[in-house]
Amino acid sequence: MTTLLTMSAISKRFGATHALKSVSLAVPAGKVLALIGENGAGKSTLMKVLSGAHAPDTGEMTLSDLPYRPTGPHAARLAGVSMIYQELNLAPHLSIEDNIMLGQERSRFGMLDRSAQRRIVGEALNKLGHGDLRPETPVQALSVGLQQVVEIARALVSNAKVIVFDEPTSSLARDDVQHLFDVIRRLKSEGLGIVYISHFLEEIRELCDCYAVLRDGESVGSGDLGGISNEQIVALMVGRTVDELFPQVPHEPGEIVLKLDRLCGASIPKDVSFDLRRGEILGISGLVGAGRTEMLRCLFGLDETRSGQVTIAASAPSQSPRARIAAGLGFVSEDRKTEGLAQTRSIADNLTLSRLAPYVNYGWLNLSQRRQEVARWMRVMEVKAASQDQFVHELSGGNQQKVAIARVLHQGAEILLLDEPTRGIDVGTKSQIYRLMGQLAAEGKAIIFVSSYLTELLAVCDRVGVMSRGRLKEIRPASEWTEEDIMSVAVSGESSK
């Protein structure tokens, strides 16, 4: 097994932060290396060093046994190291061909040589099993999965030797994920070295051959995936044994607090009806685009409801977030960057924004009173931050999500609508959130939990419903579902029973 790329003793400081401490990595040819670590462990910094965006303070890199010192991302790509990021770097209005050849066009006497480009693009797409794609198609007309293929093709055309995938499946549907794996296996067979960064251990098991774990900027373990268990990997990531990935808190469902009756949105959802009880955690699963987020947003009054009834504790509140908040609903958006949180405001501001009334004395805000309350909430939710006046964008993803959840609790919500609350969060914080959900249910709150991660749904929820094409197909107690069942209902829209 030849080693394609090595990084030895790479260190990088940013001012006072020691992001990487003597990290070493070896990428073998024709294999997939999983790079595993919590948020903040140093994975992105390491990849930035690899792609030339940062120069390391100390350490060396070699590519195909030659010294590799890229001066920037373009130089890295020319040398044969390509990065595929979670947010795709494509020009939406340009065609597949234009995007693939962007920065590496073929020209004759200054004019674009379209025939040569066509040939090259065709070859690359064929290698990836997509020879049927028409190169003139504008990229924005493609699905996310196919857009990713275009980016991979671009890497191939630049004669990549090593391709790094950074969280490629976070926003992909199940089908597309399998598809991506097929493409990666093809790349393997061509002799490329693949680095695969992901939070999803099942995916890593399915796809990767070897692993390297980072924690707090240090390499803490590497080797063949065959010789290590998931618990051991998690232990390496977190630095302690996580007793339970999914801590259980016993809770009993009580009376019905929320009733949906044939709820219809502008286009989706269609005819969604279900009941929610106090002290219950209801999971909602389904493919991307099935209407889960849309259903929550209609329920919360953010999007227009065409028809249908929403009854909360025997009253039907009007269709605005303000009214629904007053009725006891709390909503945690799936997009904490652009909607869930005001990134440029402080933790205190974000936490209290939905309910400032308790701090108003004679028309003026009592900021010191608010300070005390916010400090209490931060303690309860274990938000790790230098102070409550820190801007939210300076927190890690997990802590940001805790602030978003804390806001919903601070406003006194009795019914929580959580849309992908554990997306992009490290393992340790995830289990804290699961425990929190159990505790809230035990206190009598009702929770609707939308997620694409079936393992967590089945472990945490009491009942799970599956949505497909805008409709809620089936709800069963969690114990009566298997992951395959859920998938088949989500995909085909029909129950497997």
Add this chain to the structure above:
Amino acid sequence: MGVSEHSSKQPSYWSTLSSVLGPFLALAAVILFFVIADWLKPGADTFWTQQNFLTIAVSTATVAVAALGMTVVIIAGGIDLSAGTAIALCATVLAWGLKTDVGAVFHRGSLEQTSKQVAELESKVKRLTDDLKKLNVLGLERGQAGKRSSLEVTLKTEQAALDGAKAEVARCRAWTAPTAITLSVLTGCLCGCLNGVLVSTLRVVPFIVTLGTMMIYLGLAKHIGSETTVRPILGSIPDWLQNFTSLLEKALWRGIPLGSWRGVPIGVWLTFVLAIGLAAILRYSVFGRYVFALGSNEQTARLCGINVPLTKIAVYSFAGFFIGMAGLYQFSRLSVGNPTSGSGLELRIIAAVVIGGASLSGGRGSVVGTLSGAAIMAVITSGCTLLELKNPIQDVILGVIIIAAVCVDQVRQHRIAR
């Protein structure tokens, strides 16, 4: 004032503190620069004088007051290009109100008539007094005594009538100015309200909406002024308003120098009072929190149950109040209502806010910063004049500073979106 809450130690603190203090330090640096330049220049040192600073303060007062309102709009993520013409509209409304005596609704008298009466009576009294004097000088002759006493009686009656008429004029005047001023400030609020309604109901960016209202207000002002400058009767302008932003020594009235307190014009004091009030509102009121939230992330604000359209209308209307006040200042400086006197002001107003550290994308801004920004512009203008630098150079310097301020903001934004 502004957003910073604590002394610095943490990264967020530094960022907020520097964005508030930064413009202030820049102001100090600019002042220092001109003081040194002035000292190096041959001739008397005229920059570091009370007179000079008062001149600076007064010349920038209109822009500063309007910039206070614009700060709120920009923090909320909007912008108001109609500020300049709205100020001219308010000033014109004020002039028109004084000229046509809108206070008549309340005092039910006629200022014009009574003023005429006063003029007539004054000339009568003057004539009578002269006649009486002639009689006295010429000495008393037989039969003249009766004439003299009848003259005296007539004089007394006419004098009493004159006093009565003057009192009536004063009574009317007491109504005219306040009514006209209220009307003018109300116009400002309405202009703002219209902006707010259009911005929140139409799906058009504030830049374009206020570009349109800018022309509408210009047209309105010209219509009210009948396409010319509105000149109210000098007598109808209350003295305190005339001296509002004036630096001249004015006659004492009952022993109090009109229009200034401790040597500083009332207009300047009022600017500070308004600034302090606004800073308190931004920091300690729910409305202030909503303004920052709206500018930082409108979707988050909506998600938290904030009534976004209503808040936007409130923001622009609130800014309209400051526009109305600025119209007051504008009128005080010109003593006439000139419908075209506002064009171009909006750019200086926005420049003051931007130099003061506010971000055009919303969510950041401070009162201290805005005042510093306005002051910086005025200091540069004044300093350049003192150094006898030509006007074009001043404009170029100002342009460079505006670009620099926006660059600083961009760098900060860049660091956020990592």
